[in-house]
Amino acid sequence: MTARLYAAADGGNSKTDVVVGDSDGRVLARVTGPTISPHVLTFDGALAGLSALVARARAEAALPAAIELSHLAVYTAGADLPVEVDRLNAGVSALALAATTTVDNDLFALLRAGSATPDAVGVVCGAGINAAGRRADGATSRFPALGQLSGDWGGGHHLAALALYHAVRAEDGRGPATALEPAVRAHFGRPTVEAVAVALHLGELPAARLEELCEVVFEVAAAGDDLASRVVRRLADEIESLVRVSATRLGLLREPYTIVLGGGVLTARRPMLHDDLLARLHALSPGATVTVLSSPPVAGAALLALDHLHGGACPPALESAVRAAL
Template sequence: MTARLYAAADGGNSKTDVVVGDSDGRILSRVTGPTISPHVLSFEGALAQLSALVAQARREASLPPSIELSHLAVYTAGADLPIEVDRLNTEISALALAATTTVDNDLFALLRAGTATPDAVGVVCGAGINAAGRRADGATSRFPALGQRSGDWGGGQHLAALALYHAIRSEDGRGPATALEPAVRDHFGLPTVEAVTIALHLGDLPESRLDELCEVMFAVATAGDELATRVVRRLTDEIESLVRVSAKRLDLLEAPYTIVLGGGVLTARHPMLHDDLMPRLHALSPRATVNVLSSPPVAGAALLALDALHGGPCPPALESAVRAAL
């Protein structure tokens, strides 16, 4: 039987990975490009970017135009609300990039990358923060994930913004003194935090460099600064809350399920965060297994595409081949 072909995309807030593979577990190409999140690009921009990346992945896999993909699996940031997921499914299907299409939030690719077990809760803490869960019977748990307006707290960009916020308030006296003040100005090599703020405002410092202050926050907290430590502890509280609420919604708190932790902030395993979080999660759900993601989320998207082609979980040998290739 001829192997069937698929494309799988994992789209985060800053970049997108796309792979082309086959039903025998081979990965034929992998490309990386800009985000396909409709929250960043608009729906029209997201569709155009996805089409371009799939076309690039097809070229790198040496697929002629006459060869049809059997399935396209797209898991992306910005597919948070049911109405967004439904619209993306409809509009991506209409692109006719493959015979069948699956579209959902990128957290489900993270979950599949982290575990094959059907009962699982995943938390991503990278640029932003979100959580989702799934259960063997198909039930899921989600959050709107629309930023602070939907109750979100945390993520690397938020911690970076808080580092600057507390540093300038320390400098001008509106807030408590904190070692974030000298750390922020020294990080950018400017004489004051106010100068850093103005440089970011005027574009003399690219806005993207503000994200660097997330690591500054962790470094200052690790050195013992009280205010920075409170921020990191608050992030730990938030991640624990996301797991607790997700697992409770799915009646998994007392069950043997898997907790998957992903995103750059969590996979960095900062000791102040990681070493506090692990015992909290074990106390929350003593029968749960905690996995810090080691495979790229696009591996989860590829495995979900393979699951679709096989009509259920793909054979373990194929799963191992995909994980090794990616």
Template sequence: MDAGNSKTDVAFVGADGSVLASSRGPGFQPPKVGVEAALDILASTVGEALAKAGADGEGADSVEHVSACLANADLPVEEEELTAALHARGWGRTTEVRNDTFAILRAGVDEPRGVAVVCGAGINCVGMLPDGRTARFPAIGKLSGDWGGGAGLAEEALWFAARAEDGRGEPTALMSALPAHFGLDSMYALIEALHLGRIPSVRKHELSPVLFATSAQGDPVARALVHRLAEEVVALSRVALARLDLLDEEVPVLLGGSVLAARHPELDERVRALLATRAPKAVVDVVTAPPVLGAALLGLDHVGAPAEAGARLRAQYA
């Protein structure tokens, strides 16, 4: 299973790599609702997949291994706690929980070897080797030194636009572009609407594409933010490669998540140019395969399935 903040995909996969059934359900958000409540929501999606596969009610009797890549499993201790909580549900004989970034990495490589940077609502990076070694970051926001992600970019854009309008900051086209996205004529009106809840705060993520569009039109403030994000992506990649002793080897560096998968030309070109200098042997690519494929491949790795099973599984998600 791949469970993100907004949606969950579950696949019931045979040992030969055949997808026997799949289902989609709501997101996985234990920080908001608590672990058990989040698992209750997850259980309905799992149950739907089991029922489609004809295994409803059999649980661990029919499932050898549960491979779960979950949002909000940011620290190893959280992975351990969630592994125990999922296993207690009796969905399989064995259970392994990983952060959902590992699913994107494994979906993009033929073997568990490489580095992935994911930039969606937030930003994260992981690396892994076939021998089980990994490189990772806490990725819990500013507290752990993170910068970027769609939500973070929107906050930065709002900050610069607000200061441009009231005179504390330098001029930027973001000052008019951000409120215009919501049909408003000033940053003051947008600030008021967000503060009073007339525009739900969750909609702030819509401003990330506005930032990229404004940068593409030549606005220096917007462009500086795009370039800073490229620097963050490359910094994460290079540190992960160094931790795994991969800087001197040809190795995949995969980009995923809504912001990076959108392939904004300026961001994409900047990331590739910086990596060519700082990690010249990195082979950069964008992951377009669904993360649930990666979670399933990790499951096949765990049970020692032959390479043909992984190839069959990948073909079904092509």
């Protein structure tokens, strides 16, 4: 039987990876480009960006135009609400890039990249924070992930903003003393924290540089600062809560299941956060296995495409080949 072809996309808030492969487990091409999140772009812009990246991946794989993709699996940030997922599914299907399509939130690619176990909960903590879960019978758990509008707390951008917030208040006397104050000054080479805030406001410092302060929070906390340590513990509280709620919704809390931790803040395995989380999650769900993502999320998107092509379960040998290739 001739191998069938697929394309798989993992779209984050800053970049998108697209893979083209076949049903025999070969990866034929991989390209990286800008985000396709409809929260960052317009809806039409997201579709156009996806089309362009799939075309690039096809070209890199040297696929003639006449050869059809059997399946296109797209997992992207910005597919949070059911109405958004439905609209994206319809839009991607209408592009006619493949015979069949699947579109969902990028957390499900992260989950598949982290574990083949059907019962699993994943938390991503990168620039933002979110969680999702799946159960063997197809049930899922998810959050709206609309930032403060939906009660979210945490993520690298939030921690960075808190570092500046607490440093400013420590400097002018509105808040408690913290080593974040001199650390923020030193990081940006400015005489005061207020000068840092003003430089960010006026554009003298690029706004994107604020995110560098996430690392500063962890450095200051590791050195023993009480306020920075409380911020890190508060993040651990939030991640534990996301897992608890997700697992409870799916009836998994006291069952064997996999917890996948992903995103740059968690894959860094900073001891103050990582060790605390492992202890908390073991106490929360003694039967759960905790894993830190080591495969790129696009591997999960590719495996989900292969699951589709193989009737729901990619053969283990093919899964190993895809993971090795990516």
